[in-house]
Amino acid sequence: MQVYLPIAEMSVDALLLLGIGFGVGWLSGLFGVGGGFLMTPLLILTGIPSPVAVASGACQTLGASVSGLMSHWRRGNVDVRMGLTLLAGGVVGSVLGVQAFALLRRLGQVDLAVAFFYIVVLGAVGLLMVRESLGAMLRRGRTTPTRLHEHFWMHGLPFKVRYRKSRLYISVIPPMLAGFGIGILSAVMGVGGGFMLVPVMIYLLGMPTAVVIGTSLFQVVFVSANVTLLQAIQTGSVDVVLVLLLLAGGVSGAQFGAAMGAKLRGEQTRFLLGLLVLAVAASLLWGLVQTPVSTFVIGPAP
Amino acid sequence: MARLCLLALVVPAALPARAQPALVAELAATSVEITTGFTGGSILVFGTAARPIGATGDEILVVATGPGQPMVVRQKVRVLGFWVNGPAARFPDVPGYYAIAGTRPPWEMLPEPERQERRLGLDALPLRATGRQAPAFRAALLDLKQQEGLWAEQASPVAIAGGQLFHARLPLPATVMTGDYTVQVLLVRQARVVARQELIFRVDRVGTAASINALARQAPALYGLLCVAVAALAGWIGSILFRRG
Numbered sequence: 001m002q003v004y005l006p007i008a009e010m011s012v013d014a015l016l017l018l019g020i021g022f023g024v025g026w027l028s029g030l031f032g033v034g035g036g037f038l039m040t041p042l043l044i045l046t047g048i049p050s051p052v053a054v055a056s057g058a059c060q061t062l063g064a065s066v067s068g069l070m071s072h073w074r075r076g077n078v079d080v081r082m083g084l085t086l087l088a089g090g091v092v093g094s095v096l097g098v099q100a101f102a103l104l105r106r107l108g109q110v111d112l113a114v115a116f117f118y119i120v121v122l123g124a125v126g127l128l129m130v131r132e133s134l135g136a137m138l139r140r141g142r143t144t145p146t147r148l149h150e151h152f153w154m155h156g157l158p159f160k161v162r163y164r165k166s167r168l169y170i171s172v173i174p175p176m177l178a179g180f181g182i183g184i185l186s187a188v189m190g191v192g193g194g195f196m197l198v199p200v201m202i203y204l205l206g207m208p209t210a211v212v213i214g215t216s217l218f219q220v221v222f223v224s225a226n227v228t229l230l231q232a233i234q235t236g237s238v239d240v241v242l243v244l245l246l247l248a249g250g251v252s253g254a255q256f257g258a259a260m261g262a263k264l265r266g267e268q269t270r271f272l273l274g275l276l277v278l279a280v281a282a283s284l285l286w287g288l289v290q291t292p293v294s295t296f297v298i299g300p301a302p
Numbered sequence: 303m304a305r306l307c308l309l310a311l312v313v314p315a316a317l318p319a320r321a322q323p324a325l326v327a328e329l330a331a332t333s334v335e336i337t338t339g340f341t342g343g344s345i346l347v348f349g350t351a352a353r354p355i356g357a358t359g360d361e362i363l364v365v366a367t368g369p370g371q372p373m374v375v376r377q378k379v380r381v382l383g384f385w386v387n388g389p390a391a392r393f394p395d396v397p398g399y400y401a402i403a404g405t406r407p408p409w410e411m412l413p414e415p416e417r418q419e420r421r422l423g424l425d426a427l428p429l430r431a432t433g434r435q436a437p438a439f440r441a442a443l444l445d446l447k448q449q450e451g452l453w454a455e456q457a458s459p460v461a462i463a464g465g466q467l468f469h470a471r472l473p474l475p476a477t478v479m480t481g482d483y484t485v486q487v488l489l490v491r492q493a494r495v496v497a498r499q500e501l502i503f504r505v506d507r508v509g510t511a512a513s514i515n516a517l518a519r520q521a522p523a524l525y526g527l528l529c530v531a532v533a534a535l536a537g538w539i540g541s542i543l544f545r546r547g
Contacts, residue, residue: 232526
């Protein structure tokens with residue numbers, strides 16, 4: 001069943017988009033990640049132009065994260081003050097990111113920049129996940145002593161604020177910088193950035209795990225809303241039909257994935273996810289290295 | 303019918319003054335509508351001529367041209383093993399669509415100067431570039447536009463029935479631009495164009511696809527806000543539906 005995407009100005013098989021949405025939603029439910037980092041590259045591999053894939057990916061991330069944020073909010077797992085600190089950095093980062101994206105589009109280098117960002121980020125994250133989960137599988141049974149976060153140079157920074165829910169008294173600079181960096185990635189890659197924010201919050205900021213997911217969803221929802229709005233204004237490449245098709249598949253897939261994820265062992269799922277992430281990075285890398293069929297590309301002049 | 307009569311008046315006949323025009327052509331449909339289910343279409347031109355049409359008699363050429371658009375052609379170059387977009391040529395005015403069909407290929411029917419002057423054939427299109435001037439960019443533009451199905455030469459030749467009626471179907475891919483298209487029908491006799499008729503064809507977006515695209519262009523901020531609201535609502539409703547179901 002072909003459907004005409006009004007912003008991408010092309011017709012695509014609706015079942016394929018529903019399938020991609022379902023598959024990514026299923027994986028995101030299974031592994032407890034947003035899935036934006038798989039969605040955007042898959043859309044690009046299907047032939048959706050990179051600007052539309054990135055802008056619509058951000059909008060889809062927003063839809064996919066809203067229900068999660070609401071359920072965490074009801075359980076009181078959101079540190080609003082920390083969320084707002086991250087968001088302050090995130091908004092600035094996403095504004096700059098969208099400007100950079102528009103500039104890259106004028107220069108004709110969007111495809112390269114998006115692929116490059118994905119290869120570096122996915123490659124690094126995938127390798128870390130595979131290494132960590134392999135280590136966990138080998139060490140299984142042994143317990144490591146848990147302790148509250150250590151103090152290092154970061155804790156000497158000024159502008160300290162008390163985050164009651166996270167039981168922290170730290171400077172606003174590290175969370176703002178983290179939010180800023182993830183805001184940029186969100187604009188350029190069309191992802192929520194939860195897969196990078198969560199480790200930062202646990203290992204760098206030392207937040208208790210109970211509030212990490214809820215607070216990162218808080219940042220993801222508002223930053224991706226900001227990116228959607230800015231992309232719509234600046235590059236006009238958010239395709240609402242595409243977003244709805246992906247969400248329809250994604251929301252149903254996520255429920256199945258979550259049910260299945262409860263039965264799998266943590267380090268095994270992390271290992272599989274790590275391999276998947278590396279496979280996506282490798283296919284994007286191959287796309288850049290492989291000799292193209294035609295050494296010329298055409299497009300409408302910006 | 304009124305339209306047919308009007309069109310007939312335009313035709314400059316090489317014949318002595320007679321009631322019958324040298325060429326009468328019409329479009330089967332004067333527009334194509336891009337809906338949410340659009341997968342492509344075609345322009346069907348048909349008509350008749352006063353004298354017999356065929357290889358020995360009069361011949362017909364049909365040319366459709368879409369609205370112009372600025373295009374950029376970029377050459378991919380290898381940098382450190384990666385293929386990246388390198389030098390670019392800008393073509394300020396490129397027809398978004400161009401298709402030509404004839405009872406025979408145009409270069410067999412008309413002498414070269416006249417064919418070039420009337421811009422009949424892809425090689426006769428006036429494609430001027432700013433930036434890189436290398437002929438490879440022009441060749442790439444011609445090549446890629448044809449691959450996309452937006453430019454076509456003799457895709458399906460003009461068919462003749464009984465030496466009197468002719469028709470040609472010019473394919474429109476799903477990626478056609480909206481706007482006014484001109485369809486020219488030429489009557490060629492002994493390597494000269496003796497009659498010419500111009501018809502207008504429209505490509506329009508209609509329905510949901512049209513309103514979404516118009517809103518996104520005219521009020522991008524409002525469209526962005528709506529996208530945010532729609533995505534949030536869809537995500538929320540979806541999670542309720544599937545959790546209970």
